[in-house]
Amino acid sequence: MPDTAPSAGFWKRNQLRIAPILFLAPGALMFLIYVLIPIVQSVWISFHDWDGLGAKVWIGLGNYAELLDDDTFYVALKNNLIWLALYLLAIPMGLAAALFLNQSVWGIRLYKSLFFFPFVISQVVVGLMFTWFYAPDFGLFSQAIHWLTGAEVAILADERFVTLGIIAAGLWPQTAYCMILYLTGLNNLNPEQIEAARMDNARGWRLLWHVILPQLAPATFIAMVVTVIGALRSFDLVSIMTAGGPYGSSQVLSYFMYEQALSEYGYRMGYGAAIAVVLFLIMMVFITLFIVRMIAQERNR
Amino acid sequence: MFPTPIHKASPALRIGYQVLLPVALVIWLIPLIGVAVTSVRPASDLAAGNYFGVPSGLAFENYAAVFRDSPIGWYILNSFKVTVPTVIGAVALSCLTGFALAVYGFRANLWVFFAFVAGNFIPFQILMVPVRDMTLKAGLYDTTLGLVLFHIAFQTGFCTLFMRNFIKGLPFALIESARVEGVSEWKIFRHIVLPLMRPAIAALSVLVFTFVWNDYFWATVLVQGSHAMPVTAGLYALNGQWVAAWHLVSAGSIIAALPPVLMFFLMQRHFIAGLTLGATKG
Numbered sequence: 006m007p008d009t010a011p012s013a014g015f016w017k018r019n020q021l022r023i024a025p026i027l028f029l030a031p032g033a034l035m036f037l038i039y040v041l042i043p044i045v046q047s048v049w050i051s052f053h054d055w056d057g058l059g060a061k062v063w064i065g066l067g068n069y070a071e072l073l074d075d076d077t078f079y080v081a082l083k084n085n086l087i088w089l090a091l092y093l094l095a096i097p098m099g100l101a102a103a104l105f106l107n108q109s110v111w112g113i114r115l116y117k118s119l120f121f122f123p124f125v126i127s128q129v130v131v132g133l134m135f136t137w138f139y140a141p142d143f144g145l146f147s148q149a150i151h152w153l154t155g156a157e158v159a160i161l162a163d164e165r166f167v168t169l170g171i172i173a174a175g176l177w178p179q180t181a182y183c184m185i186l187y188l189t190g191l192n193n194l195n196p197e198q199i200e201a202a203r204m205d206n207a208r209g210w211r212l213l214w215h216v217i218l219p220q221l222a223p224a225t226f227i228a229m230v231v232t233v234i235g236a237l238r239s240f241d242l243v244s245i246m247t248a249g250g251p252y253g254s255s256q257v258l259s260y261f262m263y264e265q266a267l268s269e270y271g272y273r274m275g276y277g278a279a280i281a282v283v284l285f286l287i288m289m290v291f292i293t294l295f296i297v298r299m300i301a302q303e304r305n306r
Numbered sequence: 307m308f309p310t311p312i313h314k315a316s317p318a319l320r321i322g323y324q325v326l327l328p329v330a331l332v333i334w335l336i337p338l339i340g341v342a343v344t345s346v347r348p349a350s351d352l353a354a355g356n357y358f359g360v361p362s363g364l365a366f367e368n369y370a371a372v373f374r375d376s377p378i379g380w381y382i383l384n385s386f387k388v389t390v391p392t393v394i395g396a397v398a399l400s401c402l403t404g405f406a407l408a409v410y411g412f413r414a415n416l417w418v419f420f421a422f423v424a425g426n427f428i429p430f431q432i433l434m435v436p437v438r439d440m441t442l443k444a445g446l447y448d449t450t451l452g453l454v455l456f457h458i459a460f461q462t463g464f465c466t467l468f469m470r471n472f473i474k475g476l477p478f479a480l481i482e483s484a485r486v487e488g489v490s491e492w493k494i495f496r497h498i499v500l501p502l503m504r505p506a507i508a509a510l511s512v513l514v515f516t517f518v519w520n521d522y523f524w525a526t527v528l529v530q531g532s533h534a535m536p537v538t539a540g541l542y543a544l545n546g547q548w549v550a551a552w553h554l555v556s557a558g559s560i561i562a563a564l565p566p567v568l569m570f571f572l573m574q575r576h577f578i579a580g581l582t583l584g585a586t587k588g
Contacts, residue, residue, distance in 0.1 A: 021410070024491035028406035029418065032399035032462045039459030040425045043436035050435055057439065108312045110324065118574060119331055122338065125570045127520035129538045130559045133545060134337040137344070137552060143357035145340055177337070182581070189582035191308060199308055217308050227582075234427050241522045245542060262431040267527070274435045281431035292427045296420050303416065 044285070051278035056271060068279035078280070081256040084168050085237060085287070088257060091172045092179060092236035096228045099183025100221075104213075106184070107191045117188060124181040132245030135174035136161065161247055164254040171242050171255060179235055183228045190224030191217075226298070233291050237284065258284040345369070345556035352553055368557040376547075377532055378558055381540030385565070387450040388457065388525075388536055389518045393511050395458035396465050400510070401503060403462065404469025405495050409481060419470060426463035430523050433460075441528055452528050453536070457518050465510050468583055472506040473499060509580030512573045516566040537562045 016023075051068055053061040072078050106117050123131065138146045141159035150158050160170035194217065202216045218225070240259040243249060249256040249264065258280055266277025312323050332339065340358065347356075348365040356362065373379050407419050437456055438447070446452030476499065484494050525539035532540065541562045548554045570577050 020491055022412070025406040025410035025412055028402045028495070032403035032466060033418065035399065035455075035459040036422060036425060036462050038440075039437060039456055040428070040433065040463065041421065043433045043440075044428065046436035047432045047434075057435075104309055105330070107307070107309065108323070110312060110327075113327075116327055116331060118571070120334060121578075122335065122567075125516060125566050126338075126563045127522065127538050127566070129520075129522050129541055130563045131337075133541070133555060133559050134341045137341060137556070138337045143355070145336065145358055148358070185578060186582055189578065194308060196307065212308070224582075230427075238429055240430070244522070244526075245545075259429060259431050263434070263523075263527075266435060277431075278435050281429065281434065284429045285432040288427065288429055292424050295427070296424055299423065300416070300420070 047278045047281055047285075050275055051282045053275045055274040057266075057274045058272075061275070064275070068276045071276065072279055072283070077253050077256055077261060080253055081258045081261040084255065084257050085239075085284075087168055088172055088175075088236045088239050089233065091169070092175065092232055092239075093229075095176050095179035095183045095232050096225065098176070098180045099185075099228065100187050102180060102184040103187035103191055107188060117185075121181045121185050123178040124185070126178070128175075128178070128241035129245055131174055131178060132242045135170070135177075135242075136246050139170055162251055164251060167247055167251065167255040171239075171246050174246065175235070175239060175242050179232060182231060186224045186228050187221060190221040194220050230295050234288070237288050237291075258287075341556045341559055344552055345560050347553050347556075349551070349553050352551075357552075365553065368553045369561070372554055372557045372561065376544050376554075376558070378537065378540060378544065378561060380532070381535055381537040382561070382565070384450055384534055384540075385519055385536040385538075388453045389515055391454045392457040392461060392518045393514045395454070396461035396514050397507055397510050399458065399462050400465030400469045401500065401507070402495075403466045404473055405499060407466065407470040408473035409478075409499075419466070422463045422466040425460075426467065434527055438527055447528060448530050448534050450534050453524060453534075456524060456528065457521070461514050461517065465514065468510055468580065469503070469506060471583065472503065476502055505576070505579070508573065509576040509583075512569055512577045513580040515569055516577075519566045 050061070052063060052065055054064050054067070055061040102120060106113065106120060138144050139160040141147050141157065141162070146160070147158060150156060158166065160166045198216060198220070199212070202212055207216060238259060239257050240263070243255055243257055243260045244263075247255045249260050262277045262280035262284065265273050265280060312320055315323075343358070343361065345368055346364050346366060347361040347368075348363050349368075351357075351359075351362050403422070407415055441447045441452040441456070444452070446455065480498055481494055484498055489498075519536075520538060521536070522538040522542070525536045526542075529535050529539060532543070535543070541558050544558055545555055548558075
């Protein structure tokens, strides 16, 4: 076959090398501009004093030094840890819900959908629902507490309970999410292994622990990833339910950053960026763990 | 099957289970039911202190009032203007990137893939200042287009992960035999792989729709005025105006929640297939 135009020949010879670059280019470019480069820019901005309009003034580690002296920073950090620890409860709760619903009775599909429902709703709406639920005087929750203990509590105005109250609101959709992951996992169990274990008289908890849970490991891994990330990303609920109050007692790093960078008392972009970098570094620890595990899985394929 | 199917259990247990199901559901959904009931409760009930008894009537005029007296209809329209182009853009871009990463074995392949995956998990706050600044400079601050561009870029990370794994599951022999026949790479993508990606495209569309519709953070960072405000941020603003008018807040909440809920019930199978990607195989 005679060579056609030289350009076509070049294309034919190198098609397999050039094609992936062309396929990747649009998506990768967008991702680079809007996600990867801004990470570097944020780190750069965190070394400056900047109001978002004027010139940036280099202050080196000044923002980080200030952060170490900022009481709100420690409150936010502590609350982030509480979020992380308590949010993980969504995993066993989701597993319990999935085990409860993994039956084939009439109408069970509708039940599963309705249990999953909270996850589909925006966190703004979830926040408003729980604000109403917790409202002193007339909120359903406050009424129940009053009826049970005789005490009057205003969850969202009480420094002792406020973070727990917001986390409970967050656990509602997160449990639903973990439940759906486990329901899918339970659907794909290996029936032979279970039958064999049942022959060996394994039942209930022992069967769950030794046979079922190992088979559910992929679902547990995904549930861990989304729950840890969700806990550290918590912004919407804090913003909607308390705006960090009362007296900053429900602050978390994500909201603290937003408040500092775009606060009504003047924009402190550099300081906000420094808070974001701290949050980013904390999350990078987890992201790295996840990626390392995913790489190991890729190699095993 | 685990746990043991209930129809093998004793009749008492079986009936117990059937009774427990609706009870558990009602308890689980109490915050939702409360808000749904409040949304049709006449304002006079609230004034009289009847917050969670039986409503004295069904006040659908709460919904009419919300649409009449607030720009919520406009906010909903804005949400669509942000969500629909984002779904199209992110799904289209990730079809291409997913194909590139699944089919070609170039050296940087895994690194590019994991950059997409990792970018997907980062906190939004690390992007906030530069993205806001960039949007301002491009003259796109306070526009739906500014939100759309950011959402497309960010969602492409998750979508690429999804598409790449989906295409990896297709039989590679299809592509190889087409190459032997001399079919160009673009035609392989367009006529062989893309038609097989329909279920993945459907699943991603519903998921991205829900994620972007429910976004609140970027709606507050990249938009200020009500003319481009999506319904999440709009609802928060209205909540500030409707102090303690819980019948209006509730009706507004239900309206804002409705589109993704409908999407979920209509496309449930796709939605769950997308969400549970990776939950079954290691």
